[in-house]
Amino acid sequence: MISDRGMTRRILVDRMGTALAVGAVITALIPLGAMTAYVIAQGGSALSLSFFTQGPPAVEGQAIGGMFPMIVGSLILIGLTSCLGIPVGLLSGIYLWRYGAGSFGQAVRFVTDVIAGIPSILAGVIAFALVVLPTGTYSAYSAAIALALLMFPTVTRATETALGAVPTELREAALGLGATEWRVVVRVVVPTAASGIVTAVVLGIARVTGETAPLVFTANGLPVVSTNIFGPMGALPLQIWQDANTPFATDHQAAFAGALVLFGIILALNLIARILTYRLSRRTRIT
Amino acid sequence: MGQGAAAIREHYLRQLTELDQAVQHMGDAVLETMRSSLDTLDRMDVARAKELVENDNVIDRMRHSIEERAFTLIATQQPAASDLRLVMAASTVATELERIGDYCSGIAKIVLIMAAEPEGGSTAGIHRMAAITDNLLTRALEAFKARDIDVAAAVWMNDDEVDDLYHDVFQEQIEEMAAHKSTVRRGTYMLWVAHNVERMADRVTNIAESVAFVVTGDVAAFRDRLEMESVPG
């Protein structure tokens, strides 16, 4: 039997633990909520239809203007990055899942983790050194390379995990029907793991959408609409950073409005990930 | 396997052992009854004969108990291989023993009827039949206990002796009845007794066959031996 005193002490410790945990969560949520509220308050007032259709003011500090070229640039950059990062991430994820048991697989996994951990500015410097310097110009595709470098480790490891969660019996069932390894992967295993993989991809995209530092060394575009991926290109985070660094109140307002738009895009991407995960996992639930 | 066996299906093994012992116990009881019934005939012990007739239902109950155990085992434990053969054989042996008990009871009933008749006439043949049958049942029960197919085979072969003796006794009684009319009633009763003893011996051979089934799994294990016997020369 536990004595009454011991019992009381246990209950006390339990309550204190719960209180500490709740306190920690609130502490974490306060700045997050404050930040969100601040961005909405500051950016919301500057947001108008023209913000999405026009470029920045011709003369700094004269008006809020818009960020149309940067929104277009950001979307192109995200698309380009996805074209590079997703296939590399997916294929290396499949490789690690299928053949990653050996020492080479372990090495690949280690390098992937290291890349996942590098500061984003370093990715920009690498792209700067490898592409911008030799070609002699800032370019959207060099930015995409830098961003893809940041994106693919997330996709790789999440793909490997998602594939690993597919029951072995499904793979064996397909093999047992006389399918080649590759067909089994493409037609059975990957579709079954689709919800996990799609989530990984969308979160990978969300992760690089807000990156600013790598763009400074790579895209570095002018505030005009450009669709040439071999030339400089504007991007939302870049413009926000630049606007925040001027002494003009209108620029600061524009920066907050841009931040709000970026915030919205990332929120939308996360929502899409949630919805796709739910839909796909419902389809692939194994009873 | 002994130790592990007890650990895995202890309850089941105990049920099997109990079934085995119940058959042996019934065998002993029937053997005792057989001796008593023939003893009663020798002494014309009416009181003992009445007791035997009444006790027949004890043997019937033993049979029912064994059949119930066997049935429960099959229904609940799914015995297989030698276990299944034992369960099947237990049921068969119990039936045969119960029939032997009935013949004993039949002899006791004849004793009750014959008590009114004058004594006399030869019973030597019947005594020899009874001695052999006693020996056959004793050995058949031993064979069951020890799962000894050789002893069972010997019992199965020796049944012929009883058949031959029965034939002799039959002749003997007929001749005596033909010579002395006064012995017809008694002679007829003695024929009944002889017939009962012959039937008992026959049932004993069935028990021997069951023993062979438990050991070999062959329902007609002695068939080959019979064929070997019947080969001329």
Added chain:
Amino acid sequence: MAESVRADEVSAWYGKKLAIRDISVTMEPNKVTALIGPSGCGKSTFLRSINRLHEVVPGAKVAGDIWVGDRNVYGKDMDAVKVRANIGMVFQRPNPFPTMSIYDNIAAGPRLSGRAGKRKQMDELVEHSLRQAALWDEVKDRLKEPATGLSGGQQQRVCIARALAMKPGVLLLDEPSSALDPIASFKIEELLLQLKNDYTMVIVTHNMQQAARIADFTGFMLAGTDYVGELVEYGETTKMFSNPSDSRTEAYITGRFG
């Protein structure tokens, strides 16, 4: 057409560990052969050696020959993928492809192995296979629905139909009803007895009564003190369950160990 399966001194390894040793046995066409034995005796390994599924486990290998009909599965020019296409396999847990409809599950074999014909032929094949698996009447109105929405027993029959759609000569079943309730399990057993007319079946089962009920022949496997599985005894099921020759078989069948 049902084909015989003849194993000739088959051994199998997981990496350096020997799992089964020198198994030689002939399984008759149009018969159900059951493989029984305690866990770890290698019966599933042996079953998976027959269609070369064993070797998909990294480091796993097989020695010896297995003849299915007149072809050596481990012959020099034999391709494992082709071998598997001609031997059906059903697994312990019902494993229909969760991303596919009932129809697509049945059609998966021909499609995955590049044998898919015209739409109409496929429709016929799907219906025929589902009929063979005694499932057609239950699912004919919901072919487009996910197979994972069916009951466990129905899912397992989908898996059987999926295997049958490849028109194999041999059907391997690895504890096909161990995850099912007794009634669903009996339905599978009944189905297997019907399929005997067209296929050779080899079934691994932990359920000795199941082996006794449906198998014509039974093989008893056992791993000795070295943990290497061997075929202790093989024979007609009635003999194996009424009067086995080997004392180890007797002890296992009567539940003395295992």
